[in-house]
Amino acid sequence: MGSAVRRRLYKTYTKAILKSPLPAGPFPHLKCDGHYGAELCEVGGGARPLRMVLLGDSLALSVGCSAPGATVGATLAESVVRECRRPVRLEVHARLGTDSRTLHAQVTTVLRGDPGLALISVGGNDALAPGGLRACARRLARQIARLRAGGWQTGVGTCPQLGGLPALRPFVRGWAGRRGHRLARLQTVAALRAGAHTVNLLDPRFLDPAPELMHDDGFHPSGHGYALYLRRLAPVVHALVRQEPAADTKGACLPLQQAVPAALRVPGAVCVPAGPGMTWIQVPEAVAA
Numbered sequence: 001m002g003s004a005v006r007r008r009l010y011k012t013y014t015k016a017i018l019k020s021p022l023p024a025g026p027f028p029h030l031k032c033d034g035h036y037g038a039e040l041c042e043v044g045g046g047a048r049p050l051r052m053v054l055l056g057d058s059l060a061l062s063v064g065c066s067a068p069g070a071t072v073g074a075t076l077a078e079s080v081v082r083e084c085r086r087p088v089r090l091e092v093h094a095r096l097g098t099d100s101r102t103l104h105a106q107v108t109t110v111l112r113g114d115p116g117l118a119l120i121s122v123g124g125n126d127a128l129a130p131g132g133l134r135a136c137a138r139r140l141a142r143q144i145a146r147l148r149a150g151g152w153q154t155g156v157g158t159c160p161q162l163g164g165l166p167a168l169r170p171f172v173r174g175w176a177g178r179r180g181h182r183l184a185r186l187q188t189v190a191a192l193r194a195g196a197h198t199v200n201l202l203d204p205r206f207l208d209p210a211p212e213l214m215h216d217d218g219f220h221p222s223g224h225g226y227a228l229y230l231r232r233l234a235p236v237v238h239a240l241v242r243q244e245p246a247a248d249t250k251g252a253c254l255p256l257q258q259a260v261p262a263a264l265r266v267p268g269a270v271c272v273p274a275g276p277g278m279t280w281i282q283v284p285e286a287v288a289a
Contacts, residue, residue, distance in 0.1 A: 017128065017172045019218075030065060032074035036088040037081030049087040050241065051116030052077060055106045059160065060094035060121040062226060064215030070223045072230060076119070079234050084241045089116075099125040100139035107143045115151035117240050119233065120144070121201075123159030123187060127179040137186035144194035153240045154196040157233055158184040161206035166218035177207070181264070188260045188271060192279055198271045199236040200263050203228060232268040239270060239282065251282040 015021070040047045054060040054073050062071035069075070077088040093106040103122055110118065120143070126136040140156070147154045162168075163177020181202060188198045205213065205228060213225040221229065254262065259279035263269040270282040 013130070017169060017176075018167055019169050020167075030062060030068045030071050031092070032062075032068055032071045032077075033090055033092055036074075036077040036090060038087060040081065040085060040087040047085075047087055049089040050080065051089050051091070051114055052080065052237075053091045053110045053116065053118050054094050054121070055098075055103065055110070055118055056094045056121035056157075057098040057123075057125055058094070058096050058220055059124070059157070059226075059229065060119070061092060061096060063096060064217070064220035065223050065226050067223055070226060072121075072226060072233065075226075075230050076234060076237050080237060080241055083234075083238055086241055094121070097125060098122060099129065100136040100143075103140065103143050104146075107146050110152075111146065111150050115153075117153045117155070117237070118147050119155045119157065119237060120196075121157040123183050124162060124180070127159055127162055127183045128176060133179065133183045133186055136183060137190040140187055141190040141194040144191055144196045148195045153243075155233075155236045155240050156187065156191040156196050156198045157201045157229070157236075158187045158191075158198055160201040160229070161203050164207040164209050166209070166214060185260055185264055188263065189256065192256060192260075192271055192273050195273055197236050197240055197273075198263075199232050200267055200269045200271075201229060201232055202264060203232070203267045235268070235282070236270045239272065251280055253278055253280050255279070 035049065041049065060072055062073065065071050073090050073092045077090045080086050080088050093109055100122060122140065126133065144154050144156070159180045161177070162180035163173050165173065165176065168176055184200065184202055191198045213222060215222050253274050256277050256279050259271060259281050263271050263281050266283055272280040272282065274280040
């Protein structure tokens with residue numbers, strides 16, 4: 001099938017599921033790459049900056065966020081400086097529209113440099129497109145395996161809540177929500193088996209989101225919406241930096257097949273590989289409330 005035919009099919013499909021077309025052209029997003037916590041490099045002989053990269057789709061890119069300091073990248077980098085006392089060199093390689101098929105290009109780019117911490121957010125575009133979800137999870141696992149083989153600490157924010165997106169036609173929302181939940185489960189299993197930490201980004205507040213949580217396009221979060229996701233993402237990043245649970249964390253070690261359903265019932269639950277077939281579920285008190 002030629003690229004022109006694929007583009008026409010994609011245009012027809014998106015017209016069928018969206019109430020109105022998303023704005024044409026590049027979506028505005030704020031750059032937040034750079035160094036954070038430079039003052040820590042000057043204390044006690046100088047701490048080596050942590051290379052932290054954000055990979056994936058518009059959530060990692062913070063499309064719809066209006067303040068540079070409120071982007072996912074900037075807020076996570078500043079929290080690592082503040083909570084973990086590590087300077088950070090932040091790189092945002094995420095791109096709008098990324099799915100499990102196109103994630104590999106971002107991974108290839110970051111593998112050319114020194115290893116550090118990689119946070120992946122991908123899934124929404126996979127869940128909203130026709131096709132098998134198991135294959136999407138397998139593709140994600142392959143990219144995690146590449147990062148882990150390259151020495152990277154890796155975290156995955158699984159597919160977020162899709163069933164309440166105002167941009168979707170009403171009859172599509174239930175289908176999108178079910179697909180997103182199923183993909184989140186498959187991603188969690190695949191990512192844990194590949195050696196990554198995961199965090200559950202399904203949030204009931206996005207099932208019928210308040211207007212202030214959404215960007216004007218009805219598809220991407222607003223700054224307030226990103227703040228909710230950041231409450232979920234920060235604990236998994238801190239756990240990867242410290243390589244231990246946070247002090248305000250409750251948890252339990254369960255077999256993988258029991259741990260994943262339990263984690264998906266708790267927004268913000270972090271899952272950590274804990275040996276063959278076992279998973280440690282961490283629920284930071286700050287996000288469980």
